Amino acid sequence: MNEFDITTIDDARGGRAHLVRTEHVNWVLLQDDSGITLIDGGYPKQVDAVLESIRDIGADPEQIRAALVTHAHVDHIGGLGILAERYGFGVLMDPTEVPHARREILQQATPLDIAKISYRPRVLRWLSGVIRLGVLDKTGIPSSQAFGASRPLDLPGRPVPVAIPGHTDGHSGYLVADGRVLVSGDALITGHGISSTTGPQCLHHAFQHDLDRNRESLLALRDLDADVIFPGHGDVHRGSVSDAVDIALSH
Numbered sequence: 542m543n544e545f546d547i548t549t550i551d552d553a554r555g556g557r558a559h560l561v562r563t564e565h566v567n568w569v570l571l572q573d574d575s576g577i578t579l580i581d582g583g584y585p586k587q588v589d590a591v592l593e594s595i596r597d598i599g600a601d602p603e604q605i606r607a608a609l610v611t612h613a614h615v616d617h618i619g620g621l622g623i624l625a626e627r628y629g630f631g632v633l634m635d636p637t638e639v640p641h642a643r644r645e646i647l648q649q650a651t652p653l654d655i656a657k658i659s660y661r662p663r664v665l666r667w668l669s670g671v672i673r674l675g676v677l678d679k680t681g682i683p684s685s686q687a688f689g690a691s692r693p694l695d696l697p698g699r700p701v702p703v704a705i706p707g708h709t710d711g712h713s714g715y716l717v718a719d720g721r722v723l724v725s726g727d728a729l730i731t732g733h734g735i736s737s738t739t740g741p742q743c744l745h746h747a748f749q750h751d752l753d754r755n756r757e758s759l760l761a762l763r764d765l766d767a768d769v770i771f772p773g774h775g776d777v778h779r780g781s782v783s784d785a786v787d788i789a790l791s792h
């Protein structure tokens with residue numbers, strides 16, 4: 542049985558954007574006749590699941606042209622280094638996020654940060670799940686590079702980066718499917734292993750590098766026309782970004 546399910550949105554040019562949702566984290570596949578762009582790549586132990594999801598949409602991993610990263614936390618870049626080397630593609634992101642992905646700096650919750658919230662219900666159960674997926678892995682991707690200046694990026698699916706700093710300094714979302722879908726990474730999520738609610742929300746502050754800046758960045762998204770959100774954690778959200786931001790900030 543698959544450990545993921547896939548939601549697909551078609552664009553006007555025959556391309557498709559797929560949200561691959563797993564229990565603990567999501568990634569996105571952009572597919573058109575020029576190949577595949579991967580956005581994020583799950584935990585270190587999810588390499589095989591990423592490959593399976595690519596085959597599941599009728600594609601081949603050899604078709605991956607590049608991986609984009611929303612931000613360089615272990616649950617989003619875990620398996621990308623291995624895949625990039627195996628299939629020979631670049632791993633690209635906001636210029637500010639590059640030193641983070643190379644692990645020259647680290648803006649990630651420490652074991653102490655997690656210990657402080659371990660009294661909360663769900664945290665220990667979540668932790669045992671993500672330890673199995675490799676959450677403690679500290680490996681970076683030394684070959685990480687900034688994405689280019691063209692908009693849209695010259696990659697399958699024609700993604701357009703949207704800076705959403707706060708969760709990490711170089712966190713980036715991406716508009717895909719002709720701007721209809723916002724890939725929101727961890728700036729705006731709809732569920733998480735330690736959250737008791739579903740629907741638009743911010744990640745718990747223990748996981749935020751700069752919570753106030755994240756909230757400020759979300760306000761700037763309210764002008765976007767996208768009506769679907771592919772979050773880094775949780776289910777697909779259908780509805781305006783503006784409404785989703787209001788709900789997330791009301792918590």
Ligand SMILES: [Zn+2]
Pocket residue numbers: 612614708727748
């Ligand atoms: Zn994160």
